[in-house]
Amino acid sequence: xxxxxxxxxxxxxxxxxxxxxxxxxxxxxxxxxxxxxxxxxxxxxxxxxxxxxxxxxxxxxxxxxxxxxxxxxxxxxxxxxxxxxxxxxxxxxxxxxxxxxxxxxxxxxxxxxxxxxxxxxxxxxxxxxxxxxxxxxxxxxxxxxxxxxxxxxxxxxxxxxxxxxxxxxxxxxxxxxxxxxxxxxxxxxxxxxxxxxxxxxxxxxxxxxxxxxxxxxxxxxxxxxxxxxxxxxxxxxxxxxxxxxxxxxxxxxxxxxxxxxxxxxxxxxxxxxxxxxxxxxxxxxxxxxxxxxxxxxxxxxxxxxxxxxxxxxxxxxxxxxxx
Amino acid sequence: xxxxxxxxxxxxxxxxxxxxxxxxxxxxxxxxxxxxxxxxxxxxxxxxxxxxxxxxxxxxxxxxxxxxxxxxxxxxxxxxxxxxxxxxxxxxxxxxxxxxxxxxxxxxxxxxxxxxxxxxxxxxxxxxxxxxxxxxxxxxxxxxxxxxxxxxxxxxxxxxxxxxxxxxxxxxxxxxxxxxxxxxxxxxxxxxxxxx
Numbered sequence: 278x279x280x281x282x283x284x285x286x287x288x289x290x291x292x293x294x295x296x297x298x299x300x301x302x303x304x305x306x307x308x309x310x311x312x313x314x315x316x317x318x319x320x321x322x323x324x325x326x327x328x329x330x331x332x333x334x335x336x337x338x339x340x341x342x343x344x345x346x347x348x349x350x351x352x353x354x355x356x357x358x359x360x361x362x363x364x365x366x367x368x369x370x371x372x373x374x375x376x377x378x379x380x381x382x383x384x385x386x387x388x389x390x391x392x393x394x395x396x397x398x399x400x401x402x403x404x405x406x407x408x409x410x411x412x413x414x415x416x417x418x419x420x421x422x423x424x425x426x427x428x429x430x431x432x433x434x435x436x437x438x439x440x441x442x443x444x445x446x447x448x449x450x451x452x453x454x455x456x457x458x459x460x461x462x463x464x465x466x467x468x469x470x471x472x473x474x475x476x477x478x479x480x481x482x483x484x485x486x487x488x489x490x491x492x493x494x495x496x497x498x499x500x501x502x503x504x505x506x507x508x509x510x511x512x513x514x515x516x517x518x519x520x521x522x523x524x525x526x527x528x529x530x531x532x533x534x535x536x537x538x539x540x541x542x543x544x545x546x547x548x549x550x551x552x553x554x555x556x557x558x559x560x561x562x563x564x565x566x567x568x569x570x571x572x573x574x575x576x577x578x579x580x581x582x583x584x585x586x587x588x589x590x591x592x593x594x595x596x597x598x599x600x
Numbered sequence: 601x602x603x604x605x606x607x608x609x610x611x612x613x614x615x616x617x618x619x620x621x622x623x624x625x626x627x628x629x630x631x632x633x634x635x636x637x638x639x640x641x642x643x644x645x646x647x648x649x650x651x652x653x654x655x656x657x658x659x660x661x662x663x664x665x666x667x668x669x670x671x672x673x674x675x676x677x678x679x680x681x682x683x684x685x686x687x688x689x690x691x692x693x694x695x696x697x698x699x700x701x702x703x704x705x706x707x708x709x710x711x712x713x714x715x716x717x718x719x720x721x722x723x724x725x726x727x728x729x730x731x732x733x734x735x736x737x738x739x740x741x742x743x744x745x746x747x748x749x750x751x752x753x754x755x756x757x758x759x760x761x762x763x764x765x766x767x768x769x770x771x772x773x774x775x776x777x778x779x780x781x782x783x784x785x786x787x788x789x790x791x792x793x794x795x796x
Binding site for chain 1: 760761762763764765766767768769770771772773774775776777778
């Protein structure tokens with residue numbers, strides 16, 4: 278065994294053709310393509326735990342495809358008040374304590390696992406590198422490690438551990454550029470079945486709550502400010518005015534995304550004239566807030582605090598066209 | 601004036617005779633006391649102990665000086681004292697006597713407390729704060745300052761946590777609502793362009 282390792286190391290040093298690194302972009306791509314395929318087509322029941330700071334959130338996750346080729350999905354938070362997400366193809370229903378149940382039309386449910394993993398990962402290739410870094414053992418299975426590494430250091434990396442047999446996700450970690458793990462998703466159970474599980478069959482027969490009507494243009498409003506700097510690859514995907522549910526504070530809001538990560542920027546008038554920047558970290562999610570000249574700017578997203586600060590600093594007010 | 605009297609005075613000057621009656625007589629009799637003075641002067645001159653400028657009546661000068669001396673105390677001491685205080689505590693000493701002292705002491709108290717607050721952010725009770733300040737001004741100022749800052753610190757922390765909690769929640773909520781808008785990619789790009 279030792280001999281073999283020595284041989285491999287020697288080999289990788291002496292001839293680049295042999296080394297795993299030159300092959301890695303391809304194998305990483307292959308593995309990620311397989312992950313996406315598996316997440317869309319397999320019938321699986323799994324449990325996973327999201328580990329943030331010093332607390333853990335356990336989830337159940339069921340996915341399946343019925344005879345009519347309709348994708349069914351259930352994601353339930355197991356601790357605390359009930360939070361369930363149900364999905365029938367493009368209708369996503371959220372059952373949460375804060376709001377009466379509602380549905381939205383979307384291809385993806387929003388949970389702890391980035392949607393892009395079941396979509397087209399190549400959309401990220403302009404700003405991220407995909408690197409295969411070898412094997413490991415996760416959940417009693419042998420796993421391939423693939424890293425999604427940002428080309429610029431102003432974003433976090435995502436490390437994935439994928440089941441060699443099925444390509445499914447076994448573990449995910451959000452990692453700083455220095456290699457510190459901020460948030461982990463560790464799967465604790467994985468069952469792959471021929472047919473969708475019983476809960477999914479029940480979901481199939483359930484009528485989902487009515488779809489929320491989001492008016493045309495509501496998410497593309499013209500706001501009285503703009504963000505002048507964002508990390509490479511981010512685009513605006515929502516801009517609206519609303520009130521923050523718990524504080525009833527009116528805000529102007531813009532959501533940016535690069536496919537993997539979402540950044541929310543909030544701008545509002547503040548009672549304070551000036552407040553120096555402060556922030557909190559919830560796992561990898563930073564919430565940063567500062568008041569400059571009576572305008573409060575807050576940035577939320579899975580990005581380094583330095584990046585969030587830079588975004589907040591880049592916000593400038595436009596000459597306000599009075600309504 | 602009898603010859604014997606002069607002799608008596610002379611012997612007295614030379615410390616040969618210590619008789620209280622002679623002294624009494626000498627003090628009463630003006631002429632004799634002058635003689636006594638003159639004999640002393642002669643003696644000083646012979647021993648070469650005369651001062652350079654000869655003031656023949658020192659006692660009178662001293663008596664005069666004492667008589668002319670004003671009712672000294674307050675004015676002179678006030679001026680010099682306020683000057684020294686000023687030099688030490690520039691901003692707080694104001695030249696009106698006792699009040700100035702109290703005020704400057706009070707000023708120092710407040711500064712001391714403020715510095716301590718700035719240094720220990722921790723809410724450890726501060727010995728300086730607990731002692732009773734001697735100025736009437738210092739007490740309310742320093743104690744209120746401390747309490748207010750503690751109160752507002754705690755309030756600020758609670759306020760801040762509530763704010764961040766609200767932000768994190770709203771971020772998640774918006775992600776759910778936004779889900780639909782992700783799909784039509786061309787529309788997004790147009791929007792970002794017009795915004796830019």
